[in-house]
Amino acid sequence: MFEIFKTLEFTPFLLSFKLASITTLILFMVSLPLAWYLSQTKSKLKAFIEAITALPIVLPPSVLGFYILWAFSQNSLLGVFFEDTFGISLAFSFTGLVVASCFYSLPFMVQPLQGGFEALNKNMLEASYISGKSKLETIFRVALPNMKPALLTATIVTFAHTVGEFGVVLMVGGSIPNETKVASVAIYEMVEVMDYDSAHIYSLLMLMMSFMVLLSVYMFNQKHSHRVGIR
């Protein structure tokens, strides 16, 4: 029984976590200003931006994957630009996978952050402005410390969602070992070649990790739900 662990390749798992970590980090930095803007603006653009941000939730991953692949290819200006300036081919590479994941997981970062900002007491933010503090200082010293559950939900769910993606990864990255073959793709291949033992182990590991992650998020949020600063 344990023989199989010795022969089993764990690089796909490491690749999945590397991809998820980088994606979460980039998305956090990109989404913070975007979520703040959406939470504060009264502009008509808001609905438009919100709709675009939410698209990856409703679009089939194959549609998203197809457009991204097309954008990365030598037929598009973006693909040519990256190839010429950085010498990077985005399609079927890890870098391309990171870019694709950032699009795919964007709503899972933006929406909890925006919700967190919107739930903050407006008077509290105004009290900070009146105290002479800039918007930036208010965000980091008043807003973010008072929305820890939202911060946790955003980062953990984005991470977990990126680990769990399959369709977009398969289309944009293919299945190149040590480069784009992440855990979910590896499981797909194992099933295809009828290596059910390995598929079982991989799947069970995924299942347990996902459950533990979600459980810890919900437990933390339950513990902090009585915290005010929110009304």
Place this chain on the structure above:
Amino acid sequence: MINIDINKKLHGSLGEMDLSVKLNIKEGEFVALWGKSGSGKTTLLRILAGLEEAEGSVDVFGESWLNSKKSLAPQKREIGYIFQDYALFPNMSVEENLLFVAKDRVLAKHLLEVTELTDLSKRLPNTLSGGQQQRVSICRALMKRPKLLLMDEPLSALDPSMRTKLQNEILKLHKEFNTTTIMVSHDPSEMYRLASRVLVLEQGELVADGEPKDILLKTQGSQKFSFEGELLDIRKVDVIFVAIVSIGQQLVEVVVSSLEAKELRVGQSVRVSTKSFAPMIL
């Protein structure tokens, strides 16, 4: 001197209205702003704080905060603002809430002493009572030694005894700092105790401006007592009618004639006054 001359279109509960206020306030004055909800009181405070846009001008002790060319950001106006819901920073202790505004430990210590909060200085706001939280908020507003202190119904969420205690503290702090203050209030006794001047705002316009006793005491002619209340019920007792009126926290019974009883409607606002009795204060 503070010169205010502002205009703003509001979409109130009663449709469109113009908030149009022209006003001078002397240094050190304590002005109470009175009016029905929706009359524009809070909006006026928010315009003065720079939290809302308006046309016109605001000059504060020779400095222009608002004119046709520019509107000074809230950060640059030297104001203190006290919200009805305290709006403290829940992630900071009482002391940190004060020091967030200005790193003046001496002033923070003094303010906490005056408001009897010294023992609570390390506590988080959420662990305090409403009255304690509002005292923290008052201290916080004074940390910048503001030129203008704005209070939006600061005590309306508190019970009557706590209200009286905080009124005394506000009065004490006002005497010490002599900060020019504008307070929105619904409570005549509060305005009478604190304010040196009362303004009445109605549908966005100032309709009265004067000393508290002239504005607030409504007895006319030979009336000795006059109370405003809500008619709760009219009961027929034998041949007379008894009206039950709620005045403040008290219910009183008043005998009315059958003719009067016919004209009165339950729920309406009524005035109860007496003429010739010598009052007893027990």
